[in-house]
Structures are given as structure tokens and as C-alpha cells.
Amino acid sequence: MVDRIADIWGTRTPYARGERWPVRVDQTLAPGVAEGDVDRWVQSACVLCSNGCGCDIAVKDGRMVGIRGRQADIVNHGRLGPKGLFGSWQGVDTGDRLTRPLIRVDGELVETDWDTAMNRIVERSRHLLDTKGPLSHGFYTTGQLFLEEYYALGIIGKAGVGTPHMDGNTRLCTATAATAMKESFGSDGQPGSYVDIDECDAMFLFGHNMAETQTVLWMRVLDRLAGPNPPRLVCVDPRETPVARAAEVHLAVRPGTNLALMNGLIRELFVNGWIDDAYIAAHTVDVDRLRDTVERWTPEAVAETCGVGADDVRRAAEIFGTSERVLSTVLQGFYQSAQATASSCQVNNLHLLRGMLGKEGSGILQMNGQPTAQNNRECGADGDLPGFRNWENPQHVQELADLWDVDPDTIPHWAPPTHVMQIFRYVELGSIEFLWISATNPAVSMPQLERIRRILDTDGLFLVVQDLYLTETARYADVVLPCAAWGEKTGTFTNVNRTVHLSDKAVEPPGEARSDLDVFLDYSRRMDFRTRSGAPLLDWAGPEDGFRAWQECTRGRPCDYTGISYERLRGGSGIPWPCNDANPDGTVRLYGDGVFPTDPDYCESYGHDLLTGAATGPVLYRATVQPGKAWLKSEDYRPPHEEPSEEYPLRYTTGRTVYQFHTRTKTGRSRALNRAAPGAWVEVSPADAEQLGIVEGDVVAVRSRRGHLEVPVRVGDIRVGTVFAPFHYGYWDDGGSEVSASAHHAANELTMTEWDPVSKQPVFKNAAVRIEKVRDCAGPSPAPTTAASRPACAGHRTAGRATGPGGGPGAVPATVGGQEGEASERFPDTAPPRVASSEERP
Amino acid sequence: MKLPVYLGLLHEAERILARSFRVVADGHGDEPDVHVILGTLAGQCDRHVEALEPVIARFGSEVEGEEEHRVTADGVEEVRTGALGLLLDLQDLYVLVHHLDVMWTMVGQAAAGGRDRELLDVVARCEPDADLQSRWLQTRMKQAAPQALLVAA
Ligand code: SF4
Numbered sequence: 002m003v004d005r006i007a008d009i010w011g012t013r014t015p016y017a018r019g020e021r022w023p024v025r026v027d028q029t030l031a032p033g034v035a036e037g038d039v040d041r042w043v044q045s046a047c048v049l050c051s052n053g054c055g056c057d058i059a060v061k062d063g064r065m066v067g068i069r070g071r072q073a074d075i076v077n078h079g080r081l082g083p084k085g086l087f088g089s090w091q092g093v094d095t096g097d098r099l100t101r102p103l104i105r106v107d108g109e110l111v112e113t114d115w116d117t118a119m120n121r122i123v124e125r126s127r128h129l130l131d132t133k134g135p136l137s138h139g140f141y142t143t144g145q146l147f148l149e150e151y152y153a154l155g156i157i158g159k160a161g162v163g164t165p166h167m168d169g170n171t172r173l174c175t176a177t178a179a180t181a182m183k184e185s186f187g188s189d190g191q192p193g194s195y196v197d198i199d200e201c202d203a204m205f206l207f208g209h210n211m212a213e214t215q216t217v218l219w220m221r222v223l224d225r226l227a228g229p230n231p232p233r234l235v236c237v238d239p240r241e242t243p244v245a246r247a248a249e250v251h252l253a254v255r256p257g258t259n260l261a262l263m264n265g266l267i268r269e270l271f272v273n274g275w276i277d278d279a280y281i282a283a284h285t286v287d288v289d290r291l292r293d294t295v296e297r298w299t300p301e302a303v304a305e306t307c308g309v310g311a312d313d314v315r316r317a318a319e320i321f322g323t324s325e326r327v328l329s330t331v332l333q334g335f336y337q338s339a340q341a342t343a344s345s346c347q348v349n350n351l352h353l354l355r356g357m358l359g360k361e362g363s364g365i366l367q368m369n370g371q372p373t374a375q376n377n378r379e380c381g382a383d384g385d386l387p388g389f390r391n392w393e394n395p396q397h398v399q400e401l402a403d404l405w406d407v408d409p410d411t412i413p414h415w416a417p418p419t420h421v422m423q424i425f426r427y428v429e430l431g432s433i434e435f436l437w438i439s440a441t442n443p444a445v446s447m448p449q450l451e452r453i454r455r456i457l458d459t460d461g462l463f464l465v466v467q468d469l470y471l472t473e474t475a476r477y478a479d480v481v482l483p484c485a486a487w488g489e490k491t492g493t494f495t496n497v498n499r500t501v502h503l504s505d506k507a508v509e510p511p512g513e514a515r516s517d518l519d520v521f522l523d524y525s526r527r528m529d530f531r532t533r534s535g536a537p538l539l540d541w542a543g544p545e546d547g548f549r550a551w552q553e554c555t556r557g558r559p560c561d562y563t564g565i566s567y568e569r570l571r572g573g574s575g576i577p578w579p580c581n582d583a584n585p586d587g588t589v590r591l592y593g594d595g596v597f598p599t600d601p602d603y604c605e606s607y608g609h610d611l612l613t614g615a616a617t618g619p620v621l622y623r624a625t626v627q628p629g630k631a632w633l634k635s636e637d638y639r640p641p642h643e644e645p646s647e648e649y650p651l652r653y654t655t656g657r658t659v660y661q662f663h664t665r666t667k668t669g670r671s672r673a674l675n676r677a678a679p680g681a682w683v684e685v686s687p688a689d690a691e692q693l694g695i696v697e698g699d700v701v702a703v704r705s706r707r708g709h710l711e712v713p714v715r716v717g718d719i720r721v722g723t724v725f726a727p728f729h730y731g732y733w734d735d736g737g738s739e740v741s742a743s744a745h746h747a748a749n750e751l752t753m754t755e756w757d758p759v760s761k762q763p764v765f766k767n768a769a770v771r772i773e774k775v776r777d778c779a780g781p782s783p784a785p786t787t788a789a790s791r792p793a794c795a796g797h798r799t800a801g802r803a804t805g806p807g808g809g810p811g812a813v814p815a816t817v818g819g820q821e822g823e824a825s826e827r828f829p830d831t832a833p834p835r836v837a838s839s840e841e842r843p
Numbered sequence: 844m845k846l847p848v849y850l851g852l853l854h855e856a857e858r859i860l861a862r863s864f865r866v867v868a869d870g871h872g873d874e875p876d877v878h879v880i881l882g883t884l885a886g887q888c889d890r891h892v893e894a895l896e897p898v899i900a901r902f903g904s905e906v907e908g909e910e911e912h913r914v915t916a917d918g919v920e921e922v923r924t925g926a927l928g929l930l931l932d933l934q935d936l937y938v939l940v941h942h943l944d945v946m947w948t949m950v951g952q953a954a955a956g957g958r959d960r961e962l963l964d965v966v967a968r969c970e971p972d973a974d975l976q977s978r979w980l981q982t983r984m985k986q987a988a989p990q991a992l993l994v995a996a
Contacts (some may be wrong), residue, residue, distance in 0.1 A: 133993075133994050134993060134994065136989055136990055136994045137994055181897055415985070415989065416984065416985045416986045416988075416989070417982075419986070422875075423986075426873075426874070427990060430925075430926060430995065430996070431995075431996050432926065432990050432994045432995045433994075433996065610975055610978070610979070611973060612883065612975075613880050613883065613884070613979040614876075614880070614979065614982065615975055615977075615978035615979035615981075615982050616978065616981075616982045618978070632995075639883070642879055754875050755875050755879060756875070756876065756877065758879075758880060
């Protein structure tokens, strides 16, 4: 047994470049349950991050009692991380699930039956459609439902109700990934593969704390690092994350300055001739504009703006420019920061300039945050048109109208889909009066929470919330619908590198809880949405019907699922799309042929100006596109809109910790995970702590122009002048529904209502704050010691003031799991799985 | 030689547009994208004003007595409120931008006719911004119009 709270990544299985990652099977069972007691194992994949680790759920007496990694799965080769091991079934098999629908009566939420709850929804929905039309309706969903559920919701929104006001919380986590790929390549679609970790010579992690956000993927990297000829690592992150500690070059940029760095790296490629002129000429457009854009970003200019060493910029560029095979990954440090799309496009450009795409070890992983974010983007529940279709292309709209047998005019396509920040603005202004929120918790996860709470409380808003628990958001609802969780329903979902998994139903949901799919189908039935020929709009009997309908929708599109079926997904590994007649085993990498989906009749988007988000439009696009070539999009750096000032002298950034996921609805209910990271904190550097006269564990007030937090301090390894807060901690476990002003600890109390002009992703990672001490420490802060939030390393410690008992950096106890954190590891002597494709070399 | 008339009017109109962008940006602070991006567009106008200065130093600026040409004399001086108000304010900006756009085109024609390298270069740098400003305003207005005209209070 291994304590997988203390030892997050488990035991090393080193391997060399070109070999396949060895198998290690991780497993945990409920206390008192032995392997022989398990009645059956049910196939699934983990839904606690975007990695999509294949797993089997142990079932005994109709309850989930354990989990084990699937050794045949190409994503995880048997492994699971702490969240999967300790937060999967443990996060849903709890005593406080919603088991009956609730409706608001005289201001209170009271239990009711499904008929009453659904009729209330339908009555209000119908009344508003009749009197105000579809623009009165908004839908805000998640990155955690199944593909079939999103597709149902997409059809309901577009062909039933007919509203453009649909989005998912994927807007907060992965919108920029999708947008950057649309801008560069013409369509969403992950170019790279996890296999590229086995094959690369260098890895660049741009704003991606992989060690904490995708622990199993990081195990793969650690195993390469422990083997012969390890890849060279470069990390861009203002914190000293575990990734930064493993990196050869750590560029701890000032939050908000990513684009300056990227422009500098690109410039170095040009200046040193580390570019592939033939590839650029054959497969890209606009190289001269890119060269002009980066012209002024010498390493010295970058150093000045970003607060990093000019020589480190040179070293990083040299690693990129001279390594034979480079893999880049990008996540929230870029996506939730200023100029998000422009910075992420520059990652694509680094690879395009060197022709490093679609080849072994040379690829891009524009990451996702959530397990099923990819499907939200594919299925159109985020407002985009399903199957990566282009809303500005009348032919694409017609295809959907034919598929669904509805009038094309029903499908909103006069303007881009309304992003969630704008949806909430319309609610605030009173023009959206019906808002349906599924499986997400904006009362904690959206920026500037005081404003969000006010909007959720708007008079005249009819709010439907469907979830597992009575979340902070559900408390504002008029109707609350109890839903089935992972393991309690069947469906498919797709991870970051396009790998599709099936998750089978293992047990019954508690009480009267229903699957989200059943709820959507029921709404469609009760609303009597019909096709042009009078048939029900959604006549699916269950998820498999939904999957088949989806396959038809994807036929001939980049995300072609026509070769995948429930049957094929059972028993073996997940399969990466496109999977069709031409690629019967799925596809490892995209764009190996250098042909990009930019053809105006095929592309998902005609693109935007990266500075303002102004749409290019079909006329200009057709006039300038060279079909099949990628766009080298670029933009100059501009300083963030909120910079430190005398009143707010520090830069504030937010993020995750390894033991929690999002607003902790599941992980916060796992004893092992919650004990490891039980409460909120903020991180400051030793130098700032000294200047502020605070030590480890002191309680401080952190203030921005929009709100404040009162939380203990972790004096940690973060760049001077920067403050970090984890965004997981809301108010559901505070014992009260009201958020009292003195108890504020949600990171988003301080964040800004501002978004990237192209991807519309909110800027969570830049705000100006100040810190004041509130009281002396009563002990160390609850921040884990195992990852980025560990106490500042020796030599950097706060000098000066002696600390009280239990306080101060020296006294922080190590984060351990004890018995609750134990899991087994097995090392079977089997060949590692290969990606299910003939493309991959033996 | 009437080029100084156009240069003067253009110079003045860019300043008025910059001011108008800022008036609308500040007046609609509750629409963060409008607030931020109009600020950026105003900055573009400031740069156009600067870029014109050396040319004006050479040719002069003659706006006296040209009142009837000053379509944009006042620009936007105060904002309206509500969803419809935002739409109308953006539309006012749109008209200003198009007025400027066509003036740049005319100045560009004159620069080409006079083979004036310096002026051609100024036009080449500034004129595309007018197109971008127009496209952004269109993008934003198209998004706002159905909500403002059909369902807003
Ligand atoms: S890495 Fe992600 S998908 Fe895999 S076990 Fe951990 S949380 Fe689950």
C-alpha cells in the first residue's frame, strides 16, 4: 500500500524515449472490502479532471465500493491519481445528495415530486416563449455531463427553444483552447497525443501546473524524467509548482504578461533561423505579419516586461529551437490570463514555424480543465454549432436543419452564441428571465462573486438548477432538480487528446434522482418540441440513441465518431476521434499532412482580430484564406487593464490545488481529500511576508476593488509581488446559506469582470490587491505541503519575528493521508497498450 | 492646394473620435467589453493624431471656414442608458468611424496622386484601424440588436 495523499504520483516506472509507458494498476477499495467481496467491476473513466483515465468501478450489494485503473487504457495505462482514487465514488455516495426535486414556496425550497417540478418549469418556459420569445431563455451548463446529455441540450436550445443564449462553464476553463485552435487551424481539434510524451525531446508547459491538475499525465512525464534520455523541460508559471521544480528553465513571469514572453520566444526563432522555411511556405499564411509583430521583443525587452531573466528567455528559445521533437501543453495560466487567445495562438505559431505538428513527439496539447469539456464544445451546448460547424456558414446551418428536420431559421445563427458573462449581463438587465443551470456552481466559480450573487437573486428571474447537491447556486433556485452522478448513469465522454470513453451505469441513483439526459428529454417532451414533419424533436429512448444521433451529426466533420460504438468502447481502451472508414482504429495525431481545416466551406470559424475580437466575416475570410494552410495569427502585447497601484500594490492570481476539484462538490466530501486541503488560504512570497510583517498561518484580509477575503497565509514559493488563492472554497460547508461578509474566503470575491475579446474567457489570473494582517496565527495555514503550495524552501524563509506555537514555516506538518489515503499499486508484466491505431509505430 | 483642408479635418475628426470612444467607454462601464475595447480603439485614434502631425507640419491645416464639411463636429458627448441606449451609442460611433474611413481613403488618393511617400506611409498605417473599428462595432452591435430591440425592458 502507498499513501497516495502524501505520495501524489506514486511509484516510478522509468522508461526511455520511443518506448511505451509501462503499466501500473492503481486501486482502492472501501474500508473492510476485500477484492474477493466485489460483486462486479463496471467500466468507466474518471470525471475529476480532463485527463479521462480509464477505470473500473467496484460494485458490491448495489453500492460503489472501489475503483481501479484500466491497464488496457491508452490514457492512463492503469494509473489513477488522488482525486480519482479518493474522490470518485466517495464524492457521490454520501448522505447529503439531493434525492427529490425542490420548488420554492413562500420563499423556501420545499420537496416535491417530479411532475410538479417539471410542470412549473414548463409553465414558465411556455409563458415566456409565448409572450417574449426565445431570447428570454438562457442555458448555462458544465464541463461534466456526458456527450449525449450535451447533444440533447444543444438540440433543445437550438431547434426547440431557438435561443443563442447557451454556454457552459467550459467558458471559464477551456474556451481559449478551442478558440486558439479555431483561429490557427480553422477548427477545434487537438493536434497532439499523450503518446507524444513518450516520444519527445523537450516539453514546454505554458501556464500548466500539470503535476496538480492532471496528476496521471504528470506521472508519465516523471517516468520519462526518471528514465534514460529524459526530455528537457521548460515551465512558464509565476509559482514554483512541482513542474517548475522539475524544469531546466523556469520562467516565472509576472501575471498578465504571457504575450510579451511568447512574442519574445517567437522572435528568437526568427533571429536564430530556427524555423522551417519550406514548411512555412507550404502550410502557413501571414508569416511577415508575425515577424513584424514580434520585432520589438528582444530578450531584454521581455525580461523588463515579464520580470524574468533575459538569458532564461534565450535558453528556453534555444531548447525550443534546437530540440528535435518538442511537445507543448497549455492551460489556465494562459487561458485565464490577459490576452489569452493571442498568447495561446503564439504556442501554435511556435510549432507551425518549426513544422512540428502531427509528428512523433512533436505536438500541441491545448489542454482542457474538465473531464467532458471537449464534448460541450463538440455538441454545441456551449452555443457553438454541433460537429464544429460554422454559424456564419448557411450551408452548415442547413445541414443541421436537415439532420433535425427543422426550419433553418429556428437555429440561431444571426450572431455568435452568447457567452456566459453576457448571459448574466442580460439577466442583470432583466431581458433573460428564464435561466437553467446544470451541473455547475457560478455562485463560487464566476468572477466578482458579489455581483454574481446579486444577479442570481434578480427579481423576476426564474432559475432552474440541476445538480447532485444543494450547492451555493442551488440556494437561489426556483426549482432544484436532483440528478444522477457518475456511476449512476450511462454515457460517453472525450478527454483532452480526443479519446472517447464509455462510462456504464454501475448503481442506481439515490432516491428519485434522474440522469441529466432524462431531465432534458422530459423537458422536450413536455414542451412538445416537434420536427417539421410533426414528430417529437427528441425521441431518444436512452443514451445509446443519443450517441447514434450524434454519430450522424459528426459524419464528415473533423470530430467524426461514425466508427465508434458503445460496443467497441466496451472491454478495451478508449478510442481517439476521428474514427471512421478512413481511420477505423481512430487517429493518434492531427495535421501530419500539413493540411488544416481552413477551407471556407469546411472551417468552424472565419476567425477574429485578436486585439478586439472583431469578426473577420465570410467576405474578408474568403478573400484572404489559402485553403488548407494554417493562420499565423499574432498580436502585440498590451499591459493588463488592472495593474498594481499604491492602494493595491500586489498582483493577484487564482488556481487549483491537487486535492480539490472546482467548487469541491465532490472532492470536499471525500474525507481523504478534504483532510489534505480542508480550507482556503493565500500564498505570499517570503519577501512580501517580511515586508507586511506576517508569518505562516497569520490571518490576513486580501482586498481588491471588488471585494475581500479573510484567510490564513501560506508563505510559499511564489514570485515576489504576487499573491495566489485557490478558487475551490465557497460556502456550502460553512453551515449557513447566507454568505456573511466577515467570512469571505472564495477567491472569486476579488476577481474582475473582464474577458478575453476572442474566447470570452474571464480573466481570473490578474487583479490588483492589498494585504493587511487581521490576527496572529493560531497554527499553520491549511495549504498542502506536497505541491505548489508547500512552505517556502529553506534559505528563503521569513526572517525576523518569532512565531507563536505551531506557527511559522518550520512548524508546518507534512500533508499525509494515513490509512484513508492508502491505495495499492500493481506492476503486471504486460505490454503497455498502444494507441488504437495503425498509425502508431510498433 | 486643398489637401491641408482634408488633413485638418481628418486630424480634428480623429481627436473627436478618440474623445467619443472614451465618452461611450466610460458611460457604459457596466459592459466590460465595451469599456475595455473602446478604450483600446481610442488609443488607436491618439496614434493617428500623432502620425498626422509631421504631415500637417509640412502641408499645414486649414479648417477655418470649412464648417459645412464637419459632419462630425460634435461627436458623442454624452451616453444614453439601457440596452437600446448602448446600441444607439455604438451606432453613432459607427457613423463617425465610417466618416473617417472615407476621409483616409481620400487623403490616400491624394498621397498617391502626389507620390508623397511619407503621407502614403501614414495612410497605410492608420487606415486599416478604421476598418477594424468598423468591424468591431458591427460585431458588437449585431450581437446586441436582437436583445435590445425584441426583449429588453
Ligand atoms: S488524472 Fe484526472 S482523470 Fe485521472 S484519476 Fe486523476 S482526476 Fe481522474
